[in-house]
Amino acid sequence: MAGFISQQFLDTIEKRNFWSIETLTKHVAPGPVRNCFDTLVPPNELASVLNSNIDIVRDLWKNKHILKKDQLNILFGVPGVKIPDWAPDLSKKPGSSSKDFDITLMVCILRNFKLVPAPTSGWDILPQSSENSIGANLARIKYYRNYVSHSSNSETDDKTFQDIWATLKKALSEISSGTTDTIVHDIESIDFDQTDIDIDELIKQIQKDIEIIQTELQFCRNLKENTSSVVEGWRENLKIFYKSKGTEKVVDEIKENQVVLIIGNSGTGKTTAMHHASLQLSEDGFEIIPVTSPTAIPSQRESLQKQLFVIDDVVGPYRVNKMETDLWDRLRDRILVAFKEKNAKLLMTSRRQVHEDITQILSTMFDLKIVDLDSNELALSKHERKGMLQAYLENVSMHIDAMQMTKMCSTKIAFPLLCRMFTANENFLREKANFFRSPSVLFQQELDSLQKYNERMYCVLVLLLFFDVKELQCIFDIQRKIERRDVYALVLSACDVPEGISRNSLKNIYY
Template identity: 30%
Template sequence: MTTLITMEESNYIKIALLLLRISPRAVRIQFDYEIHPDCLNETLNSNICKLKDLKIKRHINQEQWNLLFPRTGEGSSKHFDSTLMICLIRNLTPIQISDILPISTNISVGTDLSRIKFYRNKIAHSEDGFISSIDFQYYWNDIKMALLRLGGVSMETECDTLYAKEFDISQREDHLSFIKTQNKLIKLEEELVKVTERVEMLELKLNDPIPKNLKDLFAKEIKLWKKEMMTFYITTGATKVLKKIENDSFVVITGNSGMGKSAISHYIALTLEMNNGYQIIPLTDVCDIVKYYNASQNQIFIIDDIFGRYSVEKSILHSLERLNSKIRSIRTENSTFRILATCRLLISNTPIFKKFSQMFQTVECNLLSKEFEATVAEKKKIAACYIDQKTITRISDDMVRGIDMFPLLCVIHRNRKQKTKILLFKNPYDEFEKELDEMYDNNKSCILGLALLVIHNNNLQKDLFYDNIQFREAFDAIVNYFNLPSRPTLQYVLSCLQTLKEIYISEKANTITTLHDKIFDIIALYFGKKIPKIILQHANGNFIRDRIQFASLNKEHDEFTILIPPELECVYFVRMGMEIERKSFVNVFNTQQMKHEFFKKKL
């Protein structure tokens, strides 16, 4: 009598055979579509330098190399394994293939190849050779649908035949022997790649200009980016920006706050790291570009708000002008050097930005332009990464079109009450204001915490809540204004503020900030209307410089500018006197108001 193997063993063998015997044909169909057999050898020869680099790094082994460039005849995909084909698609086409498992709603050629790659590695590293029935059903459906999308519905019969197959003990040994051999080859290749990478890392460390403590900070930040990518939807615009940075060394992503500029820059940096071995360097100071440049390393420098957030900071402009010749020299001598920056539209529309673009020969990718904007369908797919389907069906196309910060609203909606979710998309600013009003009426300690966050310009250090005289003075002023029946302790206010984590704020080590600059804009305007005098007396000097304007000027301003009534102008000038005493001249003379003659006369 035939003895069948256990269900868990059978599950493992089926998934392995699906990946090892069936998936290569599906991958080959897609490979031949992306790199047609008639053009294969021309493509390989034109990319010989890139392929040699992949061979040196052990991403292509000698046996695979011989298939690409045989001694006699020409290479043919008929002899390529799925690992080689995925490697070539990843490096010779614009298709983005990841090492992590894409979310189920993210469907494209790149994500389907990523699924096959992910599950193939997962099987290779399985120690026990068992898969539970629950996991099996999920794996099978995910892999099968990817194969059908890549190879066509003609593969369904073969998949279904394998799915229904039962294995006895004698068959198990034959199949496991084949699977183990394949797994050993994959593990051996991975070890060779790791050894090569370790050698390269040792060489780089000897010449690395970036201090270890700073590299550790970069690594922590990049780790957060990778977490973001779990729910990042790749739009056509994002793919086009990636293509731009592949061909041009200095690209600036422009758009309004909340549109996803930073998320796209993170996606591109991580893609270049994964596909081309780039070192990611997140910067806040443009001067560090030259300081941390390493000619022996592929590097991409990521700079958010390259000119400043609310107006062009002249100190940054002067730094860039000083560095122009050096950066131009680096770009000329190093074809892999990359700078990817973001910039808000209110700054990119200025003559200064246009002058800068000409000086540095930058490429602008405007997320509101027809070339780069996300379609309504793409925005709804972004929503599907964060929002339940029931809520999505209630969001009309007009609502999607009418909100620039739609991606941001999708991210922040998750921790809000169900009844407020759709309102957040209908009238986002009104909804935020209602929430803050409700907090003002019912939770003064939370509102105190947010007010202190505004006073400190979205960079609130937690240790200030314990022993800082100047901080306590600002706190006392706010408490007195609110006329509270009892005075809460600073520590209690901090604990209340922390309850707003993932709703309004985020914490990094000792620092509290808002989840996004756009949220801070809204909160800052709210308190600018609520406690303008306290803002003028106690707020960070940069905050006052960037956000304050006299109402009496009767001049144009952006939607988040805080307008100061005439009766508080004297308070403003007293504060400017204090800034001059502190030698903070830039906060006095580099304001938006200085361009108006009427203000200069008052000054």
């Protein structure tokens, strides 16, 4: 109905109640249900899913008479769907997609293709309020969509309305991760006692709100797809993997605890250990969410979902990013809410030389567990280094004799990284043990990165080359005069460090 709704049209509470439910099920619910559908059946896989289940489609059409001809038109209009011989003459909708599916059709596909576990009481009975699965929430939305469609008098008494509204509100909030909460509140707040309500304007506003919701849902879907690709990349990289005391310690700690920080020097396999542990938890039903900042945690937290948030180099790889550490402090309350339930976990990595600041902050927020891959307990043994190198060499045709292997495995610095670099480059392979005993490429990379990301630490290293211990003590003691001041100034200038820098700050880096 277009134009204005007069008080005469909604002259009773019962009619107003029914209109609100109808608005919610017809105008608001399709977007979140479609997002849920697209998550379970990605648009680029829709045709393949339909083709794989064509016998079920036939049964729903010919035997059960559940699908109607107009619904077949939409299904067979999806690009890539093969039209079977039994199909009736159709004026199929060209280029159709899930955007053309209504709630009934989407739930029908998810239900009959068994893409969503059925609610305990089945799909056609209103689920118990205690059941909060995807299937149960979809069943609730479908149930009340049918209630509206099959109503004979377009009225709902107040008690029934309160029950229906609370159920629909919660179901929509769950499947939309809260994005429908605002629009539901707006509908609740409509003043029906106005002389006239402009239904056209009201519907336009609702449609505008729905478009905002759909944009947010699309963003969430794109984010999940991107995350899925990232995690698949981890899985691919871990095809070459060696279990060590350290990697298994990380798995054990994150399974038993809520927040774990992996520390170690460069190249010790912190990131690999984090990826391995993450994939282990995914097998236990955890959704893996890689983030780069604490700001992303509250917005991606779903309280009913088992989630593992992972952050690599939590405060930066070469120096502490003060802005990041400050964020943890400023977002403390929101982060604590995000991890209130035990089904949320946090796994992070940090280099040993920069972890102290974040450790201090996190220790005041959580029961933080630290796994130090360079500790005496977890550092790679010679046996583990040999096993790791052999794992990497499995796909390499070059023969490495026992003596060369022994020399290679005598190296302790950044051994996991050296194994990966060694087997990925033919020039390194030809060097054999020499590469491990003097990995100049690795040192060059580290120095280049240090110069770029932590000028002060790089400057201290250069000072060590130009000054002996006694001279350095003079530099670091503000009460004493710097000998060879001209050389000191040249080093600072070459390292892009201001000459007026606090000598005490350089001392803190050195010690």
